[in-house]
Amino acid sequence: MTARANDIAEKVECFVRDEIIPYERDPRSKVGHGPSDELVYEMRDKASAAGVLTPHILDDGSHLTQRETAIVLIRTGLSPLGPLACNTMSPDEGNMFLLGRIGTPEQKSRFLAPLVAGEARSAFFMTEPAVDGGAGSDPSMLMTECRPEGNQWLINGRKAFITGADGASVGIVMAKSDDGACMFVVDLPDPAIRIERVLDTIDGAMPGGHSVITIDNLRVPADQMLGASGEGFLHAQIRLSPARLSHCMRWLGTCMRAQEIATDYVCRRQAFGKPLIEHEGVGFMLAENKIALKQCELMIDWAASVLDTGSLGTIETSMAKVAVSEQLMRVADNCVQVMGGTGVSGDTIVEQVFREIRAFRIYDGPTEVHKWSLAKKIKRDWRELQSQ
Structure with a gap:
């Protein structure tokens, strides 16, 4: 790993542990459907002062490599609030990556710059309601339509499960034209x-x-279309592979923290004449967690290294998404279990981690969809082998 990435990761970890973890008790961290924007921007002011705001994008606008990004985003995930504070959260991190890759200079100046500066939030409008038969795990079912009218495009449709739309300043909207899928920044x-x-x-x-x-x-x-008409699915792939891996990075950090909390609890808590950690049933669960966390770390590093070659890494990030989300679900569940009643209470973030990881198994494609896609790849590879 590079010295610059290690330095950034160390600064981020110190900041999250010292400045952001205390905010987990702030009532603004649980307002309505998520942390309040007041809290987000207050934390970002502190991140900016500490030099860790948007740490994966350098001052010249270039990005860390995906392997470098991994060790930084894992550290931001040490608190559920860390990605919000450091501006590495979803969907903003993925939207910044996409705009940086395909945005025009004017689009970058108008829409990307405020996101990188942590002054705005964004939303990605792709998923559509199931009742409309629209795009969900299958983006080719896109129902939202767009058509040109003079020097404008007219867009109509419905979207669902759009993260962060309430309060966002920048949106990326997917719709279909006669040419195919399109993307617009608004x-x-x-x-x-x-x-x-x-x-x-x-x-x-x-x-x-x-x-x-x-x-x-x-x-x-x-001029607010990203790329050309009909290129939307291509651009979606540019965004989705790194974005699904970024989810793995952030939630790995969060589960590492849950393991820390559970370990502290079972080493202090006495039952039947000895600390809980000395009971084999408890100790083995945390041992399994330690193994799983390392497996997740290595899987992320492997998939990131593929992306760093310039490959879309669709297969590799699908494999990582399945492996990491399923492993972290077991890690979070074990942490809850060994802490007993405390594990299901709000006294620590462990119960929140369990809820967040359960949703992560669906974010950016449910496990079953990725397995289905991988099975199709296995069949294609088999057919090619038979034809040789």
Whole structure:
């Protein structure tokens, strides 16, 4: 690992542990459907002062490599509030990556710069309501439509589970034209983009929650299209592979913290004449966790190294998403279990970690969808082998 990444990661970890973990007791961390924007921007002011705001993007606008990004984002995840404070959270981290890769200079200046500076939040409008038969795990089912009108595009449709739309200043909207999928970057709020409702969900770490959206005659200037008409799915792949791996990075850090809390608890708590850690049933669960956390770390590093070659890494990040999300679910569950009643209470963040990781198994594609996609790849590889 590079010296610059190690230095950044060390600074981030010190900041999160010293400055952000105390905010976990702040009532603003659990307001409505997620932490309040007041809290987010207060923490970001501290991150900026500490030199760890948007740490994965350097002063010249270049990004750390994916392997470097991993050790930094893992540290931001040591608190559920860490990614919000350091501006490495989803969907902003993925949106910044996408805009940095395909945005025009004008789009970067207008939309990317405020995101990198931590002065704005964003939303990614892709997923659609199941009742409409729209895009979910299968983006090819995209129903939201767009058509050109002079030097503008007119967009109509509905979206669902749009993270952070409530309170966002920048939106990336996916719609389909006669050419295929398209992406547009827009200012928010916009009267043509209406939040029908913010869903009640099991997780609660995302500011603004997850919304159902109606897009009614949204007019977007042609120069706010990302790329060209019909290139939307290509751009989505550029974003989604690194974004799903970033989820793995952040939640690995959070589960590492849950393991720390559970370890402290079982080493202090006495039962049946000795500390809980000395009871084999308890000690073995934390031993399994230690093994799983290392496996997750290595899987992330492997997938990140593939992305760093310039490959889209679709297969590798799918494998990592499945492996890491399933392993971390067991880690979080074990932490709850060894802490007993305390584990299901709000006295520590362990119960929140369990809820967040349960949702993570669905974010950016459920486990079953990734396995199905991998199975298709196995079949294709077999056919190619037979034809040789």
